[in-house]
Amino acid sequence: MTYVKQHRHQPRHVQSPLVQAVEHLPRHPPRHPPQHPPHYPPLPLASITYNQSSLATVPLDTTAVPGAQPTLAGAPPLPNAALLSPSNYPALDLPPPTDSQLVQQWIQDVANSGFSIPNIPVNSPGGCPNNTAAAADSTRCWWTCGGCTRDTDITTCPNTLQWGLTYDDGPAYYTPNLLDYLDQTNLKSTFFVVGSRVIEFPAILQAEYMGNHQIAVHTWSHTALTTQTNEEIIAELGWSKKVIKDVLGVTPNMMRPPYGDIDDRVRAISIAMGLTPVIWTRISPTATFDTGDFNIHGGLISVQQVLNNWEYIIGNATSMSNGFIVLEHDLFEQTVEVATGYILPDALAHQPPFTIEPVISCLNKPMTDAYIETNDNKTNPPLASGTF
Numbered sequence: 453m454t455y456v457k458q459h460r461h462q463p464r465h466v467q468s469p470l471v472q473a474v475e476h477l478p479r480h481p482p483r484h485p486p487q488h489p490p491h492y493p494p495l496p497l498a499s500i501t502y503n504q505s506s507l508a509t510v511p512l513d514t515t516a517v518p519g520a521q522p523t524l525a526g527a528p529p530l531p532n533a534a535l536l537s538p539s540n541y542p543a544l545d546l547p548p549p550t551d552s553q554l555v556q557q558w559i560q561d562v563a564n565s566g567f568s569i570p571n572i573p574v575n576s577p578g579g580c581p582n583n584t585a586a587a588a589d590s591t592r593c594w595w596t597c598g599g600c601t602r603d604t605d606i607t608t609c610p611n612t613l614q615w616g617l618t619y620d621d622g623p624a625y626y627t628p629n630l631l632d633y634l635d636q637t638n639l640k641s642t643f644f645v646v647g648s649r650v651i652e653f654p655a656i657l658q659a660e661y662m663g664n665h666q667i668a669v670h671t672w673s674h675t676a677l678t679t680q681t682n683e684e685i686i687a688e689l690g691w692s693k694k695v696i697k698d699v700l701g702v703t704p705n706m707m708r709p710p711y712g713d714i715d716d717r718v719r720a721i722s723i724a725m726g727l728t729p730v731i732w733t734r735i736s737p738t739a740t741f742d743t744g745d746f747n748i749h750g751g752l753i754s755v756q757q758v759l760n761n762w763e764y765i766i767g768n769a770t771s772m773s774n775g776f777i778v779l780e781h782d783l784f785e786q787t788v789e790v791a792t793g794y795i796l797p798d799a800l801a802h803q804p805p806f807t808i809e810p811v812i813s814c815l816n817k818p819m820t821d822a823y824i825e826t827n828d829n830k831t832n833p834p835l836a837s838g839t840f
């Protein structure tokens with residue numbers, strides 16, 4: 453086995469707490485060799501690097517037909533993705549303007565929702581070190597700095613060995629490879645999608661949805677939400693909800709804050725907009741179930757270190773009395789390759805077996821509960837004001 457060496461010095465500020473926590477661990481391949489390599493022989497670890505040459509993407513294995521009826525009870529026929537006109541949406545990957553008629557309407561809707569938004573100051577960029585007063589103020593319940601959660605946050609699955617599978621930041625070029633692998637292994641996932649990516653890859657979003665994966669909101673331009681004003685947060689979430697509804701015909705009712713950056717102000721706005729926050733599992737103030745996969749592409753972490761993180765995650769997950777949620781991404785080729793070649797085969801071979809399913813399913817709720825239009829509000833009633 454060839455190990456990939458770090459290509460660059462790792463600045464301290466980019467290391468996740470988990471990476472720091474596992475630095476002392478011996479470097480070794482996953483305990484369980486891949487047992488389920490469909491037509492994805494895992495790439496050699498040495499081939500998964502920040503500067504690798506791109507490999508082929510696979511075509512979508514199901515092409516969604518406009519007007520097709522989703523299996524989801526109560527869902528409308530699938531819209532025609534070809535009619536999506538980017539000019540009807542904000543510029544990609546930039547915080548949307550807040551002065552448009554639609555955003556002004558959404559701001560009014562939040563004001564009329566009955567939820568009071570706490571008067572918490574907007575954070576500066578730069579996370580905990582740049583916001584020491586905010587980090588020390590436990591009344592804000594800022595997850596990033598120390599892991600405060602409220603009862604409304606979903607960060608785990610209820611039962612031991614249950615894994616609420618999630619991928620963030622897509623849809624993207626290599627998402628079809630991941631979907632193909634998930635299809636071949638009969639796995640379903642939750643996808644936290646970025647509105648700007650939905651504009652670029654609407655057909656992939658439709659394939660995820662028609663394949664009975666769960667779709668959820670991950671903002672329009674992937675901003676750190678505690679650094680945004682109330683109006684900017686409403687614009688980020690509102691445009692994401694809208695573009696997903698325009699492409700699928702239904703609106704998700706779960707969201708994941710980019711970077712897990714959420715405090716009580718962001719929570720209140722999300723919930724007022726019908727979105728329940730989903731983060732990922734944290735086992736101590738400094739260690740979360742973050743694979744670190746996002747940073748292979750940028751050359752900040754080696755794939756071997758991602759596998760070390762994964763080993764650390766399952767080592768802890770198997771001794772927990774509840775299930776877990778892990779941070780992974782479908783945005784980059786490297787993240788898809790490490791998922792399909794190593795992490796998922798390893799998880800599928802695990803004994804005792806993991807139950808791997810979308811977040812909504814691990815909460816023992818039907819997929820219809822994952823969308824505002826198909827939720828009958830019985831098993832998954834919208835959160836009421838004053839819930840935290």
Ligand SMILES: [Zn+2]
Nearest residue numbers: 620621710711
């Ligand atoms: Zn993200």
